[in-house]
Amino acid sequence: MLNVRSVLKAFWVLLAAAACAAVFGVGVPLFWVWLASQLQNAGDQGIGMLSAGVVILGPLASYFALVIFVGRFRFSQRPDAEPQRMAWTRSRREIRQRARYTTTFEEIVLTAVLIVGLGFEVWFFFFAKCPTAACFG
Secondary structure (H helix, E strand, O other), rough: OHHHHHHHHHHHHHHHHHHHHHHHHHHHHHHHHHHHHHHHHOOOOOHHHHHHHHHHHHHHHHHHHHHHHHHHHOOOOOOOOOOOOHHOOHHHHHHHHHOOOOOOOHHHHHHHHHHHHHHHHHHHHHHHHOHHHHHOO
């Protein structure tokens, strides 16, 4: 039977994942595309190397900085976490139990990735105006 606490946690995880998907899946790339458009010369017909570099390297640098920043926090530890032991001193049962546990932060990140991936698939197959031959072959 579902209790109110698990339903509220699932709702909170979904809400946080949707916010993360909006910010990091859409907001960060669009910001770098906008910045590259401001750097592009208006008279050029092609894409300048600076603009292309900003669009490619900007999001990567943003996500790399985000991983370093979030890595400083201890999201991955269970509240009842025992001291870490070397793998060869653990029983198989302990390794299986530890592998099944996911933290709330991991649930938020994984759900956000799924939302962004699903959003891209919907956009690509239903809203992108691309002839079939040019897109798939």
